[in-house]
Amino acid sequence: MNTPIAVDARNIGKIYATGKDAVTALGDVSISIEKGEFFTLLGPSGCGKTTLLRCIAGFETPTSGSIHLSGRDITYIPPNQRPVNTVFQSYALFPHLSVAQNVGFGLKMLGKPAGDVAKAVARVLALVKLEDFADRLPQQLSGGQQQRVALARALAPEPEVLLLDEPLSALDLKLRKEMQSELKRLQTETGITFVFVTHDQEEALTMSNRIGVMSQGELLQVGTPHDIYEHPVNRFVADFIGETNFLEGVVEGHQVRIGTGDALDVVLDGQVGAVTLAIRPEQVSLTTAGAGIAAQIAETTYLGTDTHYDLKLGDGSHIIARVQSKSAGTFNVGDTVSIAIDAKAVQVLKS
Structure with a gap:
């Protein structure tokens, strides 16, 4: 059974100004967000994620395309007539009103009876654990x-x-992590569709059912956190989501020959010619000198549970390995090691 769609943005374009001053914030973006989903729009500053959110909210009108909410076209409906609410970076609380009065303010403006307002305020304050x-x-x-x-x-x-x-x-780091868990709990308990905008990859991976990665007004990839992390569609996504090593090479049969002259086993999907290999640091295994790609440890960084090794390859390029510290005590700066990488852990991208 197909899951109902909450938000359906179709071919959304947004251009600010005209002529030589025209700036394209969104270029033909289409996305469907399911009901009851925690969906995150992720990308760097200026990628268009907030513009898309504002189009859904009604604060911006798309230059082209349409936005549907539960099948209803809301493209030109004013924000206050949409069954949508927005939480901004700035809390914008009324300083002279109590917590309860702040929470109930919108309901009061909608003309809800005082008894209904009081019940709703009590319900949501309990939900966010602020009854007291x-x-x-x-x-x-x-x-x-x-x-x-x-x-x-x-x-x-x-x-x-x-x-x-x-x-x-x-928020500071500790509070931010606490609120990540809080937001996910709230979304799960209420069943409301959340559309979250962030440039923080950890927030996106931690909370989301699905993620849409954006860059320069385009939607590059939509998928689960696992899919986005393990199977990026291009170099930008691989580089933006987590730490990634990139090696340039050329396809030779079922292998890719890199700059050191070594040939790596990879899983190819029809790629030919020059390619870029994306390898996560945790997928790089180190052993004492032997079979594999020879490297020298240029630097070590102890991070508690993990140790990061900066490895210099024979052609002068570098690769980072992330190894659990409990098994990483035998390698020191200047040591020669061998690198092993599972073929299934290598993502082959077009150069």
């Missing part, structure tokens, strides 16, 4: 608590879709 803070003012709360108030306010009207525009970027 209902009478406090925003300045009496921590940054993480203020963010939860903003979430509660957005969830109170029970929107079909909740849009989140880099809402965690203002």
